[in-house]
Amino acid sequence: MSKTFEIKSPEKNLEELLKKSEITTELPVENFEDRAKDDFKEKLEIEIPNKTGISPSKALKSMSEDRRGLTVKEGLKLVIENPEVLDIKSIDLLGSRYKRDCTPTIYKWKGEIKLSAICSDVSDPMCGPAYVLKM
Numbered sequence: 001m002s003k004t005f006e007i008k009s010p011e012k013n014l015e016e017l018l019k020k021s022e023i024t025t026e027l028p029v030e031n032f033e034d035r036a037k038d039d040f041k042e043k044l045e046i047e048i049p050n051k052t053g054i055s056p057s058k059a060l061k062s063m064s065e066d067r068r069g070l071t072v073k074e075g076l077k078l079v080i081e082n083p084e085v086l087d088i089k090s091i092d093l094l095g096s097r098y099k100r101d102c103t104p105t106i107y108k109w110k111g112e113i114k115l116s117a118i119c120s121d122v123s124d125p126m127c128g129p130a131y132v133l134k135m
Contacts, residue, residue, distance in 0.1 A: 003088065004133075005046045007077050014073055018115070021080045023106070025115040032104060036068045036095030036132075045133045046070065046078055052089045055123040056103035060094055067131035069094020072104050072115070074132065079106055079113060086113065090127040 014029050047067065063069065070078065075093040078085060085091065090107035098104050098117035105118050105127055118124065 003048045003050075003085075005048070005078060005082050005085065006043050007046060007074070007081050008043060012073070014076075017073055017076050017080075021076060021113075023076060023079065023113045023115055027098065027115070027117060031099050032072045032096055033098075034071045034096050036071055044074060046074070046130055047133055048085060048088055048091070048130045049128065050088065052128040053123050053125045054128055055121050056092050056094055056118070056129070057120040058123070059092065059129040060120075063094070063131070066134050068134065069096075070130050070132055071095040075104070075106050075130070076115070078130070083113065085130075090124070091130045092118070092127050094129050095132070 014032060070093045072093050074095065075091055086108040090105055093104040096104050101120055102117040103120050104115060106113065106115055
């Protein structure tokens with residue numbers, strides 16, 4: 001079973017989006033890069049499957065054509081508008097990457113929301129992907 005959310009399209013500037021939120025990162029933002037092209041539609045429909053413990057590389061290989069992974073900006077916007085999503089699980093942002101081989105992830109730790117990155121072959125029982133549904 002999964003949950004679906006609708007979000008407004010995010011700002012195009014990652015640094016501005018981080019400044020507007022209470023989300024922190026210790027990583028240099030210039031090292032985040034989009035794999036997927038941001039749709040920048042007025043609204044995006046986001047699906048968050050309950051399944052966790054899938055490595056980003058396996059999730060990317062098994063993705064169907066009717067969905068794509070969230071970019072960092074879309075993930076931040078999702079969490080800003082719906083912070084409760086992180087009560088479901090930490091979210092791997094498959095539509096972006098950090099440096100060459102890592103996948104960005106958003107998680108909650110001790111009440112704070114953080115943006116970080118994990119190795120793409122690591123599976124964490126607390127993490128899993130979220131998807132933009134293509135319409």
